[in-house]
Amino acid sequence: MTLVKDYKQIWYDIIYYLSGSLCYSIGIYSFAKDAGFAPGGFSGIALICNHLWNLPIGTMTLLFNIPAILISYNVLGRGFLFKSLIAMGLCTLFLDVIFPLFPVYEGDPFLAALYSGVFIGVGLALLYMRGASSGGTDFLTLTIKVLYPHFSIGFVTLVFDLLVILLGWPVFGSIDSVLYGLASTALTSLVIDKIMYGIGAGKLVVIVTNQGHAIAKRIAEISKRGSTLLNGIGTYTGTSRHVLLCACTRTEIYTICSAAKEIDQGVFVMVTETSEVFGRGFIEGSVNSQALPVHNRKNKRRKYRLPSSTPSY
Numbered sequence: 001m002t003l004v005k006d007y008k009q010i011w012y013d014i015i016y017y018l019s020g021s022l023c024y025s026i027g028i029y030s031f032a033k034d035a036g037f038a039p040g041g042f043s044g045i046a047l048i049c050n051h052l053w054n055l056p057i058g059t060m061t062l063l064f065n066i067p068a069i070l071i072s073y074n075v076l077g078r079g080f081l082f083k084s085l086i087a088m089g090l091c092t093l094f095l096d097v098i099f100p101l102f103p104v105y106e107g108d109p110f111l112a113a114l115y116s117g118v119f120i121g122v123g124l125a126l127l128y129m130r131g132a133s134s135g136g137t138d139f140l141t142l143t144i145k146v147l148y149p150h151f152s153i154g155f156v157t158l159v160f161d162l163l164v165i166l167l168g169w170p171v172f173g174s175i176d177s178v179l180y181g182l183a184s185t186a187l188t189s190l191v192i193d194k195i196m197y198g199i200g201a202g203k204l205v206v207i208v209t210n211q212g213h214a215i216a217k218r219i220a221e222i223s224k225r226g227s228t229l230l231n232g233i234g235t236y237t238g239t240s241r242h243v244l245l246c247a248c249t250r251t252e253i254y255t256i257c258s259a260a261k262e263i264d265q266g267v268f269v270m271v272t273e274t275s276e277v278f279g280r281g282f283i284e285g286s287v288n289s290q291a292l293p294v295h296n297r298k299n300k301r302r303k304y305r306l307p308s309s310t311p312s313y
Helices: 002-032 041-053 057-076 078-101 109-128 138-147 153-172 176-196 212-223 250-263
Strands: 202-209 228-233 240-248 268-274 294-296 301-303
Touching: 002 041, 002 057, 002 078, 002 109, 041 057, 041 153, 057 078, 057 138, 109 176, 138 153, 153 176, 202 212, 202 250, 212 228, 212 240, 212 250, 240 250, 250 268
Parallel strands: none
Antiparallel strands: 202 240, 202 268, 228 240, 294 301
16 A cells, blocks of 8 residues: 555656656747746846857756755755756756757747746746755755744745846847846746645734534634634633634635524624635645644754745756
């Protein structure tokens, strides 16, 4: 049974790596290559080299990744780097061998930037979901994060990407190249978050009331949702109150709020966004469980798998 499960996971890895590398390469080669801008990361530098000296994009990206791998090997761990090398090899194959056989998009550069961001985001999300990466500045970003914990990953990534995007200004000879690069990078981050977190996204309804048990029972009857009942004290009135926490989908918000209002006219309701909801009635397990940081206590060394919100190119 375990052997069958292992084979199943291997096939999942292959499908995700191929699909992710294909989408990523479409975004880079088919849309960004001749659009006059550079997205962030090493692939952006490779596009600049291709524009100036006609050097192969995939090979240059791979070469830029070699020193980053050597620097971050002890931090990121063998497993993550091995999977990333497979993804990088596939990306190189698509970028330098397969896609040059097909025409590239030569229309509106702004549309090219948008579609580039979408395809790159989809590709990276698929790789992240299997604990891999296309390489790029992720390696350096996570290494810096370990050495300087007070730096945020988003800040370090933004600095790297911004430097590459700004470098495209004198190379492509237009300020538009910076705007297109920013649009592509921003859309890439948005698509990654929507794919990896949007799948399990939902709402959290917080209900403050004097009739918590009755409202919880009513919610269970009409929406089949359970809720968590907490005891609280209102600091303004000094009275004891019930606090109900109910995770639900967007379509269930009105029903749950109406049920609370029906039981208690003076109820206090707050609705907040949740990026992921796991458990019965939602998603069993985590969609990005392979992309979370792991601390190795045995050798007192941190090994990081790529967080979903960090685009790498």
